[in-house]
Amino acid sequence: MAAQEFYTRMGDGKRVTMTKEKIMADLQAGTADAADMGTIPALTADDLERLLDIICDRNRVVAVEPGNEVVLTYDIGQLDFTGDNGNSGNGVDMGRLEAALIHERALGADTFELAHSDYSIKPVKPVISMEMQTMEEIQQEIIAPFFYGAMPNMGLYYAPDGPYGNPADLMREFKIDESMQQSELAAEHLARDIEYVGNKIMAAGADGFDFDTMASAGDADFVGGLKGVEALRKANPLAYINTGMAGESVMGIHGGIEFHGKTVAGLFPHQQVKVCEEAGANVFGAVCNTNTSKSLAWNMARAVTFVKECVKQASIPVHCDLGMGVGGIPMFETPPIDAVTRASKAMVEIAKCDGV
């Protein structure tokens, strides 16, 4: 490696070396792309210099400066231990109580959650009484706020897994109106299930609900999730409700479905947060997707640009999603620690997010 080059990464995790000039060029291109996509301001020259310093830091692991620490929340419950390596886990078998206590007492989690192994609203319905029992038991032991977490995952409501026609199949046959109608019906069903599951688990003592990967099945999934959040908020005025997104832009699988008169397809983080607020969320999980063919610098600048504008426009705390393939971090089963810590520091110190 030439003296003036720095170890960094590509978006797929590959180790590369780059000059400071090349890193800066990628930072500029990354922020320009986000600004263009989201019609938002690009990062300032100062922000880019700060990002350059973070990326070019010679230490493998970097951290925020004292006083800049933020709330640290983990999702997917026990699965980050019990799942296999391909499922975001470590293949270490343990009970759900043990996992909760390890997160609280060993990993420094400020909040944690109980999660079903399928991590989706729909499969929780038939086992909700068991989930309530577990929630109650763990609440006796844990001190940190303990939530219930699940993905709205509206894909499970479409054929072959659910009762509604699958938009992917219908659109392939150019049955576009029918596809839209099925999406709307599925969204209503999803909202009802969220209300059912959410209210039951709150009654068992949950401190809140983490909606993970909202809008994963597109705009109708988002509307169904938002309606569910609205119902849950109405019944539980003091609950902590986090709405974490699936992607930086809401996919328009329906294309025209609205929430409170606003079309949600194509909304970016700074716009997503406003509809989540309106639904009753009190924390927003911003997501930005990683491009595996671009460098860490390009991806970090792009993600920070989106999240900075989101934080600016939000009236509620913004917790940035930082993991495999999101938040500027490479798409890799075990995200490299150098990239994870750099993206985390940038999100906190430049984008000013409230939590990770």
Place this chain on the structure above:
Amino acid sequence: MAGFENEKKALQDAMVAYKVPGILDAVEKARAAKMPANDIINAMGDGMTEVGVLFERGRLFLPHVLSAAAGMTKAMEVLGEDLKAQGGAAAAKKASVVMGTVEGDVHDIGKSICSTMLQCAGFDVHDLGRDVPKQKFIDECNNGCSMCGMSALMTTTMTVQRDVIEMMKEAGIRDKIVVMVGGAPVTQSWCDKIGADVYGESASETVSKVKDL
């Protein structure tokens, strides 16, 4: 295509506006102006490329892309006849492509978008849907498909792409097939590692790469 600039622009605009009646209207006007069928098809193709770009930029959404594709498909019913009447054959398909989301994986939105865009680019697409058994990809290749596109949205299923490539080698057909891979966890490195031929970061990138093959 000199002399048909207005028609060309109207066709492209109609595609971007994605309404089937509007596309058919623009086609009828172009035919009435005696614009050659091949040129009409090319102009619609350019419009579809623009639709793809707007889709990638989050300005148009999937139903809009499909509506534009439906308009083009409908228009081809008439234009195919025109081509024959004008002494040419109906536009030859570029190649036959089998597409599918690999077994164990039910995510097929991205794959469906890619299939639609390949179809609009003139490929003969056999979309097998999601959760496709490995052998079905091989069967389609044995039945004439010269390209095979496999999507995987999970790290737990992306390995099936490698399995299918190995099955192609065992069947002695690997060298005859262009293998395309895509999906959220799939990267160029993975493509290289398993010996696939084309990695597409997005649907439009995939189409642009295979058009150049």
